[in-house]
Amino acid sequence: MGGVGSVVQSVVGRVRFGLIDLIRRTSTVSILHELEAIQFESPPQLQERQQALLQGYVDLVRKASPLYARLTGFAQFPVIDKAFANANRAGLVNPGYRGKVVSKKTGGSTGEPFVYATGVKAQSYLWAAILLSWRVAGYRLGEPVAFIAGTALFGTGYKQRIYYALMNVHMYSAFDMSAARLEAYAADIARQRCRLVYGYASAIHQLALHINKSGRRPQFRLRGVVCTAEVLTPAMRETIEQAFGVPCFSQYGCNDAGVSAYECERRSxxxxxxxxxxxxxLPGGRLVSTDMANDAFFLPRYDTGDLVEMAAAPCPCGRGFPLIKNVVGRANDLVEDSAGNTVHSEFFTHLFREDRRISEFQVVYDARELVIIVHCADAAFAHPPYLERIAAALAFDTIRFAVNQPFVAIKNGKHRFVMRVDNVEQALGETLAC
Incomplete structure (x- = not known):
């Protein structure tokens, strides 16, 4: 009976996603199958594929864009950023593109929201990559999925609602994470028999903390959890796996740059x-990427603003895709004091990572004051050695902890480890008033 059920599930899943591709005019399912097949090719084979795609992309850009017409090859293309794209938007639009154009907007967590466009092929690759990351976690096409996120991950229009209904996705807002709402989320995920939880790392972590604290785990039927959009720390992963009883994976992406990357079973x-x-x-770890699938709006050699560390060798799992060993964070995830001293958010991650009392943290600062909001089991938490270590690296009039206060949120619902604000006390006060 189980075998018959699996066959029926597979057929229904293909039908559901076939309808989505038909409506969107995308080719997500066929690209997913292609990626599943070629991911185990050798690095040289995949590099050969990539070089052929790059040459076709370069030829298209040089032919279609006056900004690149006089450049002889990809090596002459400059590294560009959001400012360049905003100033040269007309020259980046492909006048020969005749397909559906999808307008996109970055969430603005870097302080500089960016509006760009993608075509059908890029949209197909985007969703195929997401599905590939789900597949590693055990997901089968058409199975019910719980989305826990904000508007940066899922849209709110009627078309999006149709797509998500066909995908069998159940949406849970990351904007309301009260105890009562978390209790309802957990119960509904179990009731809907969801096989996968997908969404913001911080939101899923908050739900996991609630489940662990309550001591009541619903009868989940999950195969796995996939976190995206934010850094998933080892402590967060451990908490999530304890709450849901299944492996937790992380996904990394930067859609405007065409970057899609996923963890395999080894999660390394x-x-x-x-x-x-x-x-x-680039030197220093800055990631630059070209979305070769975006033939509607060109962003060649686009600076993602992210800092990464690449692995020296392919993953032992056998997949030939290059391996990002570590996503350090955004290049602007820096704390800078008035004297010009700077530290990256990783400074704080490393500082706190061995302290099992701390489940999450956020650094909020202005010109004079730095506050570290810590969520931890010790309500009287005050660790002077941490403050001394921070004070040795950064010069602020005041450096202190705020224990178990709500985090300062950004509009798209994501959690940022580091936030510069105009006035720390005002930002903390507004958060407490919400």
């Missing part, structure tokens, strides 16, 4: 899909 890095992205790592 991110496999970067080179069928869509031609990536470069």
């Amino acid at each position: 890095g991110f496999h970067l899909i080179t069928q869509r992205s031609y990536f470069e790592v």
Whole structure:
């Protein structure tokens, strides 16, 4: 009976996603099958595929864009960023593109929201890569999925609601994470017999903390959890796996740059899909990428603003895609004091990672004050050695902890480890008033 049920599930899943591709005019399912097949090719084979795709992309850009017409090859293309794209938008639009254009907007967590466009092929690769990361976690096409996120991950229009209904997705907002709402989320995920939880790492972590604290785990039927959009720390992963009783995976992406990367079963890095992205790592670890699938709006050699560390060798799992060993964070995830001293958010991650009392943290600062909001089991938490270590690296009039206060949120519902604000006390006060 189980075998028959699996066959029926497979057929229904293909029908559901076939309808989505038909409505969107995408080819997500066929690209997913292609990626599943080629991911185990050798690195040289995948590099050969990538070079052929890059050459076709370069030829198209040079032909279609006056900004690149006089450049003889990809090596002459400059590294560009959001400012360049905003200033040269007309020259980046492909006048020969005749397909459906999808307008996109970055969430603005870097402080500089960015509006760009993608075509059908890029949209197909985007969703195929997401599904590939789900497949590693045990997901089968058409199975019910719980989305826990904000508007940066799922849209709110009627078309999105149709797509998510066909995908069998159940949406849970990351904007309301009260105890009562978390209790309802957990119960509904169990009731809907969801096989996968997908969404913001911080939101899923909050739900996991609630489940662990309550001591009541619903009868989940999950195969796995996939976190995206934010850094998943080892402590967060451990908490999530304890709450849901299944493996927790992380996914990394930067859609405007065409970057899609996923963890395999070993969970020791991110496999970067080179069928869509031609990536470069500049000195210092800055990731630059070209979305070779975006033939509607060109962003060649686009600076993602992310800092990464690449693995020296392919993953032992056998997949040939290059492996991102570590996503350090965004280049602007820096704390800078008035004297010009700077530290990256990783400074704090390393500082706190061995302290099992701390489940999450956020650094909020202005010109004079730095506050570390810590969520931890010890309500009287005050660790002077931490403050001394921070004070040795950064000069602020005041450095202190705020224990178990709500985090300062950004509009798209994501959690940022580091936030510069105009006034710390005002930002904390507004958060407490919400």
